[in-house]
Amino acid sequence: MKYIHYIFSKVFSILPVIFGVTIVSFFLIHLIPGDPVRIMLHGRATDEVVKQIYQELGWDKPILSQYFDFLFNSIRGDFGKSYIQKALVSDLIFERMAPSVFLLIYSAVLSILISLPLSYISSIKVNSYTDHLIRSVGLIGFAMPPFWIGILLILLFGLYFNIFPVGGYGIGFFEHLYFLFLPSLTIALFLSPMLTQSLRASILDNLSSDYVEVAKSKGLSNKRIIFTHVLKNSLIPVITILAVNLSWLISGAVIIEYVFSIPGLGSLLIRAISYRDYPVIQGLCILFSAMVVIVNLLADLCYMFINPRVLK
Amino acid sequence: MKLEMINIIKDEYKNFNTNLKIGIIIFFIILLIGLFAPFLTQYDPLYQDYNSLLLPPSFNHWFGTDNYGRDIFTRVIYATRLDLQIGFYTTYVPLIYGVMIGAYSGYFGGSIDTIMMRLTDTAMAFPFLILIIFILSILGPGIQNIYIAVFLVAWTMYARLIRAEMLVEKNKDYIVAAQVLGFGTNRIIFKHAMPNIITSCIIFSMFDFVLNILLVSGLSFLGLGVQPPIPEWGAMVAEGRDFILNAWWISTLPGFFILLTGFALCLIGDGLSERFGKRNQYTVSV
Numbered sequence: 001m002k003y004i005h006y007i008f009s010k011v012f013s014i015l016p017v018i019f020g021v022t023i024v025s026f027f028l029i030h031l032i033p034g035d036p037v038r039i040m041l042h043g044r045a046t047d048e049v050v051k052q053i054y055q056e057l058g059w060d061k062p063i064l065s066q067y068f069d070f071l072f073n074s075i076r077g078d079f080g081k082s083y084i085q086k087a088l089v090s091d092l093i094f095e096r097m098a099p100s101v102f103l104l105i106y107s108a109v110l111s112i113l114i115s116l117p118l119s120y121i122s123s124i125k126v127n128s129y130t131d132h133l134i135r136s137v138g139l140i141g142f143a144m145p146p147f148w149i150g151i152l153l154i155l156l157f158g159l160y161f162n163i164f165p166v167g168g169y170g171i172g173f174f175e176h177l178y179f180l181f182l183p184s185l186t187i188a189l190f191l192s193p194m195l196t197q198s199l200r201a202s203i204l205d206n207l208s209s210d211y212v213e214v215a216k217s218k219g220l221s222n223k224r225i226i227f228t229h230v231l232k233n234s235l236i237p238v239i240t241i242l243a244v245n246l247s248w249l250i251s252g253a254v255i256i257e258y259v260f261s262i263p264g265l266g267s268l269l270i271r272a273i274s275y276r277d278y279p280v281i282q283g284l285c286i287l288f289s290a291m292v293v294i295v296n297l298l299a300d301l302c303y304m305f306i307n308p309r310v311l312k
Numbered sequence: 313m314k315l316e317m318i319n320i321i322k323d324e325y326k327n328f329n330t331n332l333k334i335g336i337i338i339f340f341i342i343l344l345i346g347l348f349a350p351f352l353t354q355y356d357p358l359y360q361d362y363n364s365l366l367l368p369p370s371f372n373h374w375f376g377t378d379n380y381g382r383d384i385f386t387r388v389i390y391a392t393r394l395d396l397q398i399g400f401y402t403t404y405v406p407l408i409y410g411v412m413i414g415a416y417s418g419y420f421g422g423s424i425d426t427i428m429m430r431l432t433d434t435a436m437a438f439p440f441l442i443l444i445i446f447i448l449s450i451l452g453p454g455i456q457n458i459y460i461a462v463f464l465v466a467w468t469m470y471a472r473l474i475r476a477e478m479l480v481e482k483n484k485d486y487i488v489a490a491q492v493l494g495f496g497t498n499r500i501i502f503k504h505a506m507p508n509i510i511t512s513c514i515i516f517s518m519f520d521f522v523l524n525i526l527l528v529s530g531l532s533f534l535g536l537g538v539q540p541p542i543p544e545w546g547a548m549v550a551e552g553r554d555f556i557l558n559a560w561w562i563s564t565l566p567g568f569f570i571l572l573t574g575f576a577l578c579l580i581g582d583g584l585s586e587r588f589g590k591r592n593q594y595t596v597s598v
Contacts, residue, residue: 020434143574148567251441289437
């Protein structure tokens with residue numbers, strides 16, 4: 001019963017957020033100075049065509065009924081039609097979804113692989129030279145612009161050593177892994193300082209808790225304490241930390257997809273912006289924020305099963 | 313009075329840790345470079361010299377020249393002015409009203425608080441860059457519109473941060489004492505509570521400064537920010553992308569200045585958090 005109550009309270013708490021997201025994405029489009037349809041068609045359309053598009057988009061109706069149409073259509077996954085690419089927005093998004101999701105998961109895995117060992121070393125040897133070194137390198141990694149890391153990696157591994165492709169997506173799972181290695185590494189280098197820092201803090205919290213004292217007084221070795229006791233408990237926050245950082249991950253992925261010319265959602269967004277393809281931009285905004293909200297919800301729910309103490 | 317201030321600063325300086333000192337020194341050097349840009353170089357950042365196209369780094373052109381024959385070192389140090397200015401405004405203007413909104417809504421609670429938190433929830437549900445890109449796609453590219461977009465969104469993080477601190481602080485004895493003495497709300501919030509809760513915001517603002525410089529250079533890289541031919545670090549990296557095969561210096565060297573500035577600010581933030589005994593945080597996730 002407690003579980004059901006918790007799940008419902010979490011789900012209800014995201015409803016106003018989803019509502020707010022749709023309000024923002026809907027009304028911002030209407031703040032465009034001038035006639036959005038004419039801007040979208042770059043002023044090349046006749047009056048009849050413009051009128052027809054207004055009717056198709058439903059933009060000749062009162063604004064509130066437009067909003068509710070928009071809301072129900074977006075819930076059904078229908079974000080309207082792109083007049084520049086002459087296709088349904090949902091189709092455009094759907095066919096470019098796979099590379100982006102692959103990239104996001106790949107870079108999340110890579111950044112965990114980078115930050116787990118680093119955070120362990122720096123929290124075990126806290127305030128030693130190794131710890132300071134890892135933290136300073138982390139600060140440098142945090143200060144590096146992701147697009148610049150991408151260009152450096154392209155120069156080094158793509159053009160100088162010539163071992164990785166500098167763009168594209170490839171065919172088949174293993175080719176995806178190979179083609180997306182450099183972009184994922186770029187995002188991972190940007191993200192892992194944040195992860196390392198949060199993980200280090202959470203491990204240090206665990207190391208100063210009572211059960212570690214008990215284990216120490218039992219006479220367990222440091223190694224044993226860390227690998228059998230602390231490791232399990234401090235892995236739990238990784239889920240929440242990743243979920244919280246998902247919006248940074250997406251922001252990074254958009255730029256990186258552009259740098260490496262991966263046919264994903266980010267490059268769709270950037271092309272849509274240069275053509276002022278408003279329905280596509282709107283759809284992508286809703287999709288990305290829904291992704292952030294839902295992943296955070298799932299992380300909360302996962303956390304509930306791992307650590308039932310949150311129910312109290 | 314003046315002497316007292318100097319003594320306070322002297323005492324404070326003795327308590328600075330290494331990170332803080334190194335960070336402040338690097339940042340000060342970058343500031344000076346930006347300030348004295350015309351004295352450090354003999355070239356003009358916008359002058360196109362068609363006799364020296366795509367020259368590699370040499371004694372005459374420290375960072376080489378780009379495809380229009382402009383000296384890249386000159387452009388980079390002139391860009392320092394613009395980038396630091398944009399970074400400063402996009403960080404500290406939202407900080408001011410973000411802190412005020414957060415402090416009031418944390419102190420009063422109730423329905424104002426709920427509405428404010430739903431607003432910040434909504435703003436934080438969007439990935440930051442995506443929302444800024446969305447607003448820019450409506451307003452059009454340019455520095456002014458970046459300011460508008462960031463001012464609309466960025467206050468939410470400070471409001472979140474200061475509200476969480478305020479919720480803890482408002483139940484402490486000294487605030488209750490001030491209330492009992494009948495002080496006005498503004499006096500309690502800004503004179504009593506604020507000095508104790510503002511530190512975490514100041515520490516975060518250092519990392520936010522870095523993130524904002526990265527944001528602006530990223531937007532310029534995508535062509536949505538500062539428009540050519542005005543020199544800006546991210547835009548310069550983007551300009552060099554087409555020539556990466558035969559002129560690596562165009563896009564790689566400006567990036568080092570972003571890195572150096574960001575590193576200095578991160579060191580200051582890290583040092584400050586150590587100085588105030590707070591845990592530093594790169595992102596807000598309350």
